[in-house]
Amino acid sequence: GQNIDQPTEMTATEGAIVQINCTYQTSGFNGLFWYQQHAGEAPTFLSYNVLDGLEEKGRFSSFLSRSKGYSYLLLKELQMKDSASYLCAVSPRGGTGKLIFGQGTTLQVKP
Amino acid sequence: DTAVSQTPKYLVTQMGNDKSIKCEQNLGHDTMYWYKQDSKKFLKIMFSYNNKELIINETVPNRFSPKSPDKAHLNLHINSLELGDSAVYFCASSQVGGAGDTQYFGPGTRLTVL
Numbered sequence: 663g664q665n666i667d668q669p670t671e672m673t674a675t676e677g678a679i680v681q682i683n684c685t686y687q688t689s690g691f692n693g694l695f696w697y698q699q700h701a702g703e704a705p706t707f708l709s710y711n712v713l714d715g716l717e718e719k720g721r722f723s724s725f726l727s728r729s730k731g732y733s734y735l736l737l738k739e740l741q742m743k744d745s746a747s748y749l750c751a752v753s754p755r756g757g758t759g760k761l762i763f764g765q766g767t768t769l770q771v772k773p
Numbered sequence: 774d775t776a777v778s779q780t781p782k783y784l785v786t787q788m789g790n791d792k793s794i795k796c797e798q799n800l801g802h803d804t805m806y807w808y809k810q811d812s813k814k815f816l817k818i819m820f821s822y823n824n825k826e827l828i829i830n831e832t833v834p835n836r837f838s839p840k841s842p843d844k845a846h847l848n849l850h851i852n853s854l855e856l857g858d859s860a861v862y863f864c865a866s867s868q869v870g871g872a873g874d875t876q877y878f879g880p881g882t883r884l885t886v887l
Contacts, residue, residue, distance in 0.1 A: 692872030704777075704863060704878035705816065712873055747814060758828050759804055759870040763816040 664688045666764035668750050673770045674740055682735045682748050682767045690755020696724050696735045697749040699766065705749055708735070737769075745771045776800070777879035779864050785885045786854060793850045794882045796864030802877075804828070804870030805847035807839060808863040810881070816863070822847055823870045851884075859886045 665687045674680040686694070693712035697705035711717055711726035711733060723736040735748055747766040754762060777798045786792055798805060806829070807819040821829035822841040836852045847864060861881045867874040 695875070704880050707875050707877070710873060710875065749816065751816075753872045757872040759806070759821060759867055759872065759874050759876070760818055760829050761876065762818075766814045766816075 664752075664754065664762050666750055666752060666762060668748075668764040668767045670765065671768045671770070673772060674737075676740055676742060676771055676773050678740050679736065679738050680740060680769065682737070682750075682769065684733045684735075684750030684764055686731050686733070686750070686752050686764075688752045688754040688762060691728060692753040692755065692757060694724075694726055694733050695751040695753070695761065696722075696733075697751060699747045699749055701746070708748075740771050742771050742773070745769060777864055777866050777877055779862075779879040779882050781882060782880060783883050783885075785887065787887055788854055788856060790854050791850070791852045792854060792884070793848055794862055794864075794884075796847045796849070796879055798845055798864075798866040798877075798879075800866055800868075800877060802866040802868050803844055804867045804874070805841065805844070806865040806867075806876060807847065807849050808865060808878075810861045810863060812860070820847075820849075821870065828870060854884075854886045856886050859884055 696708040699705040709724040749766045750764040751761040804823045806821040820839040824844045825841045864879040865876040867876045
């Protein structure tokens, strides 16, 4: 079966660091994406990991461990505008471009 | 602006009706997708087309029929609408359609079936 787990909700303080975890069990693995989705808007691409390790992009970093079926998204220097849902998505075996999404983690940033 | 666009943004209709949602991308991508996002925010793939050819066809009722007149357009027609079809439908596109290909999403169409 295909299963992707993320915490449903998280709260953090402006200026802080937050880590959003994602674990997955899928039939094959061709990479993992993180998307950000503000309420009522489209998901927008944040990062893609296919090899183990940390990918850094400004305030956002994403980590992958293929052997553990685990990824996290790290957000530093949190801003109020970072309040959004963060979606973890896995590209399974097949290479068709199909993505399997987790239910998303709603992050609320408080002053 | 280069983007993925969808019309309409909101659609309210009665059970049993037939409706269509249109999607266009001007990114020059070869592959387009339809996703359904339910009230619990799960985003689920429904269909994908690569250069007008159907590639992904998930377990979707055959009341849903995608049509791709050219690689820049992918429309979704829904027959005999049911209450459970209420959701946000997102169109997306990607360059090639392979693994690791970043998908770019349209603004979504919020469908409400009464």
